[in-house]
Amino acid sequence: MSAPRVIVVGAGPAGVRAVETLVTHGLAPTVIDEAPAAGGQIYRRQPAGFRRSLADIHGFEAGRAGRLHAAFDALAGKIDYRPKTQVWTVAGTRILTLRDGRAGDHRFDALILATGARDRVMPFRGWTLPGVYTLGGAQVALKHQGCAIGARTIFVGGGPLLYLVAYQYAKAGAGVAAVIDGVGATAKLRALPRLAAGRSTLAKGLYYVAWLRAHGVRVIEGALPEAVAGADAVEGLRLRDRRGRAVTVAGDAIATGFGLEPETRLADLAGCDFRFDAGDRLWLPETDGEGRSSVAGIYLAGDGARIAGALAAEITGERAARALLADFGQARDPARDAVLRRRLGRLDRFRAALAHAFPYPHQAAAAMADAVMLCRCEAIAAGALRAAVRDLGCDDLNRAKAFTRIGMGRCQGRFCATAAAEVLAATSGRDLAAVGRPRGQAPAKPVPLTAGADQ
């Protein structure tokens, strides 16, 4: 049998380790990545001519970032690497791509999707103003551009990125106006025993918080964002604190996010089955214990399958590649399989504890004011969705899209569907699972009509 044609989409921690494993076993995969250089968002490389060291940019994770970059660079000449290339759909055994305005068409026998994650957001009044960015975006500005999103940035949300990015900003000399943590101190203390499964990650998290406090950064726990202060530019953020009082914090930019959610559009377009995960309150693509999706020949790895972080992504990337190799007739390596299983088991306990410690504020999302612009692409307020439920009997996200245009815009619901589902479920009195998930539509991201053919 001739070697299978394998395509790996994404060159972050999962994609890189998957590719490395395939090459080690004699395959020459095609690697397609949107970024100009491998590393993914977490280990994103800075442009040529920038001089900061890996330690400056990645802190404790500098070693991991450097090893991942080196592992990928060592594969040059052994793979067909296509950076700056966007996959806009999966059609049967082909993927259709776009690079610099030119279209491409690639056949595969096996496909590994390592498409990563994006911030999970909760919309609040004013979140579309210039100066409001995701936590991940605020981190990209610093890591990739040496810039802060403002001179006095307010960090608001939850999850491990909240304190990490605030710490990275402060360390880089950027102004941090305040860190507002949606989770209260008591709830975090209760979560500590379970979080102990990830000792070093937990220690780093506690270090960031302690460092920020020691450097005089204002930390407010158990408060949620209500509205941006300022008409054309950010002047501050109005909060509701844990006792229900209104508090305004001054600042000129806002970084927000409540954890991450997987980027699953390509898995959806490929026809993979999804299941509702009650713990994450999200629809996730189904995988078996080794990253096989419900579609033969399509494998899922990293945060694009389920949020578990960069360490786990390296392992699930290798694991998906090993499953693929086994499916195409290569002998298994039981000892290595056992190592991966053991490491992943430990990380998965920490993942579950993190999800428990930093829950998405679903009650606050469900209760957002009618005036909050829920869908930023189409400028649809939460009140319009509630009206569609009351007046039109809308009880499903795809019907909500037809009735209100929520989720119909260019981001395809990436930044509104999570909160919209909570509003819809609460208003219609249905379970979150029952309101469904937005059906994926090709193109996964906008494609200019002028795109010409190019193999």
Place this chain on the structure above:
Amino acid sequence: MTHPRYGSFDRVAETDRRALRMTVDGEAVAALVGDTVLTALRLAGLAPRVSEFGDGARAGFCLMGACQDCWLAVDGRRMRACATYVRDGMVIVTGWGETG
């Protein structure tokens, strides 16, 4: 016409790079090699686009190519500001949402 300003990025590192110039809606804007168009615009206090629905300026949100809220015209082609690097003499037109 002078643009309204919408707050600004703050450059905290990597300041020792070659400077270049481009125009944004006819105004000269300075940038450094390696800046994205979005970075250059935000450092100048500008926003790449205006919402089609009358709710004001937009300046991107995710900075990683997911939100699609920073499209503008670069040398006559529609591009995402966050995923496009500046070049000397680049001609940028903002407000794509307004003009279709």
